Amino acid sequence: MKQVTLVLVLILGVVFGTAANKPGKEKEVKIKTSAQCDMCKERIEKNLTLSKGVTEAILNLDDKVVTVKYNPKRTDEDKLRKIITETGYDADNLMCVQSAHDKLPSCCQKDAEPHGHKN
Numbered sequence: 001m002k003q004v005t006l007v008l009v010l011i012l013g014v015v016f017g018t019a020a021n022k023p024g025k026e027k028e029v030k031i032k033t034s035a036q037c038d039m040c041k042e043r044i045e046k047n048l049t050l051s052k053g054v055t056e057a058i059l060n061l062d063d064k065v066v067t068v069k070y071n072p073k074r075t076d077e078d079k080l081r082k083i084i085t086e087t088g089y090d091a092d093n094l095m096c097v098q099s100a101h102d103k104l105p106s107c108c109q110k111d112a113e114p115h116g117h118k119n
């Protein structure tokens with residue numbers, strides 16, 4: 001009986017272990033930002049793409065939502081949001097890092113009039 005249990009545990013371990021280790025298991029997250037224009041879009045996408053574990057970042061200026069594809073083993077949603085706030089933008093309910101925000105061109109700051117982008 002003991003042996004049967006042991007074998008079962010081993011089989012379960014192999015099954016779950018393989019499922020968890022599937023290569024290329026990418027995750028996707030949508031994060032709302034305070035981007036204003038194409039320069040913001042580029043800035044945010046670049047900083048995200050250059051960070052560890054991110055394979056793709058695409059910001060949609062219509063709804064200011066950036067869609068990030070990432071490797072969950074190398075990064076996580078909180079880190080991604082932190083990168084955005086450190087770039088000077090809000091990320092979901094996280095406020096931007098004020099000093100980073102103040103360094104942005106005035107047209108990119110949050111109180112700027114909407115500009116440069118046509119729907």
Ligand SMILES: [Cu+2]
Binds near residue numbers: 035036039040041108
């Ligand atoms: Cu901008």
